Amino acid sequence: MTTSATDDLWGEAGPGSRxxxxxxxTAFAARGYHGASTRDIAAAAGMSPSAVYAHHRxxxxxxxxxxxxxxxxxxxxxxxxxxxEVTAVGRLRALVHDYTAWHARHHQLARxxxxxxxxxxxxxxxxxxxxxxRTEEVVLDEIVxxxxxxxxxxxDPDGVALAVLSLGVDVSRWYAPGGHHTPVSLGRRYATLVxxxxxxxxxxxxxx
Amino acid sequence: MTTSATDDLWGEAGPGSRxxxxxxxTAFAARGYHGASTRDIAAAAGMSPSAVYAHHRxxxxxxxxxxxxxxxxxxxxxxxxxxxEVTAVGRLRALVHDYTAWHARHHQLARxxxxxxxxxxxxxxxxxxxxxxRTEEVVLDEIVxxxxxxxxxxxDPDGVALAVLSLGVDVSRWYAPGGHHTPVSLGRRYATLVxxxxxxxxxxxxxx
Numbered sequence: 001m002t003t004s005a006t007d008d009l010w011g012e013a014g015p016g017s018r019x020x021x022x023x024x025x026t027a028f029a030a031r032g033y034h035g036a037s038t039r040d041i042a043a044a045a046g047m048s049p050s051a052v053y054a055h056h057r058x059x060x061x062x063x064x065x066x067x068x069x070x071x072x073x074x075x076x077x078x079x080x081x082x083x084x085e086v087t088a089v090g091r092l093r094a095l096v097h098d099y100t101a102w103h104a105r106h107h108q109l110a111r112x113x114x115x116x117x118x119x120x121x122x123x124x125x126x127x128x129x130x131x132x133x134r135t136e137e138v139v140l141d142e143i144v145x146x147x148x149x150x151x152x153x154x155x156d157p158d159g160v161a162l163a164v165l166s167l168g169v170d171v172s173r174w175y176a177p178g179g180h181h182t183p184v185s186l187g188r189r190y191a192t193l194v195x196x197x198x199x200x201x202x203x204x205x206x207x208x
Numbered sequence: 209m210t211t212s213a214t215d216d217l218w219g220e221a222g223p224g225s226r227x228x229x230x231x232x233x234t235a236f237a238a239r240g241y242h243g244a245s246t247r248d249i250a251a252a253a254g255m256s257p258s259a260v261y262a263h264h265r266x267x268x269x270x271x272x273x274x275x276x277x278x279x280x281x282x283x284x285x286x287x288x289x290x291x292x293e294v295t296a297v298g299r300l301r302a303l304v305h306d307y308t309a310w311h312a313r314h315h316q317l318a319r320x321x322x323x324x325x326x327x328x329x330x331x332x333x334x335x336x337x338x339x340x341x342r343t344e345e346v347v348l349d350e351i352v353x354x355x356x357x358x359x360x361x362x363x364d365p366d367g368v369a370l371a372v373l374s375l376g377v378d379v380s381r382w383y384a385p386g387g388h389h390t391p392v393s394l395g396r397r398y399a400t401l402v403x404x405x406x407x408x409x410x411x412x413x414x415x416x
Contacts, residue, residue: 031240031242031243032239032240032241032242032243033240033243034239034240034242034243034244035239035240035241035242035243036242111323114381115319115323115381154404155400156397156400156401159397159398159400159401160401162397163371163375163398163401166374166375166378166379166382167371167374167375167378169378169381170374170375170377170378170381171374173322173323173377173378174374189364189367189370190367190371192363192364192367193364193367193368193371193405196362196404196405196406196407197401197404197405198404199404
């Protein structure tokens with residue numbers, strides 16, 4: 001399971017663009033997409049509005065760049081988790097653990113990306129929804145494979161997949177660093193609960 | 209299990225106040241608390257800003273009234289669910305069903321109430337947090353009682369309580385009427401998954 005919090009969200013963006021994206025993320029998280037102005041974002045980035053427009057022509061374009069980065073990073077976390085595990089139980093445990101921990105570590109990013117989906121332009125929203133569907137498919141495929149191999153037992157694989165994704169995403173709503181929970185403690189906890197949902201008890205889950 | 213969608217959210221508020229609360233809820237859901245102005249809300253309610261101020265002195269006061277109504281209604285739904293059931297399995301099934309269905313039915317209200325908590329004044333936030341803790345206690349008490357009676361088996365009652373609340377609340381993020389899911393289908397689905405988490409399989413859950 002990957003525990004690094006330093007994965008690079010912004011890809012090949014240069015230093016100026018990164019400063020703007022970070023400022024936009026902070027502003028959207030604090031005041032919502034509609035409550036944050038490009039002027040606020042420029043001020044927070046220590047730039048003029050025209051310097052911001054040189055990188056991102058509209059506020060929506062900033063939200064799109066943030067949404068794309070967030071969804072790609074969450075999908076990559078899931079794919080990395082699976083790459084290191086072989087058994088059905090080990091793979092699902094790693095997947096739930098890392099998906100949950102990702103949403104705790106990136107709680108501010110995840111909130112913006114999830115809650116402001118309605119503010120994206122239609123073509124941008126479609127692209128983000130394709131990434132979401134890909135993540136959903138990865139989760140469902142693991143559950144279905146585990147049922148086929150006899151490792152899991154459930155009459156509702158779609159429901160379990162929905163619960164895995166929903167539990168992970170919702171961590172970003174209430175998680176605060178320095179509290180009772182950590183990304184790793186939440187990841188372990190939800191992995192154990194999901195394996196129980198799949199009829200795999202704690203002992204066999206540990207052994208698997 | 210209660211399936212009525214007509215429970216009265218606004219209590220003893222008069223017709224003018226109701227119209228303002230409904231308009232504020234719609235505006236907060238569409239543009240976020242910071243993105244919606246009192247002027248927008250007055251226009252949506254078909255009133256002058258001064259008429260709105262006569263009922264609610266500030267925008268924060270509107271959010272507080274909406275948050276109080278939402279949290280009271282969700283807690284009442286949970287308490288009504290329990291009032292009709294006797295067995296541990298029956299009670300938990302009804303609780304999860306009705307809490308989940310409440311968040312589907314009142315998805316717009318639940319989103320505002322959950323996502324804008326940070327915008328409340330400290331004393332208002334404290335009052336809302338007390339209502340949340342009361343709801344959390346009701347859920348945890350049911351799980352602990354079911355473990356004590358031998359109906360449930362889990363090493364992590366706090367984790368299951370957290371999952372019950374989180375799965376319910378998160379429905380409000382993605383639920384849309386007219387789609388694949390209904391409040392009742394989601395309620396049934398999550399109740400079955402939670403009972404599986406508690407080591408109660410589908411057949412005994414139905415019989416219980």
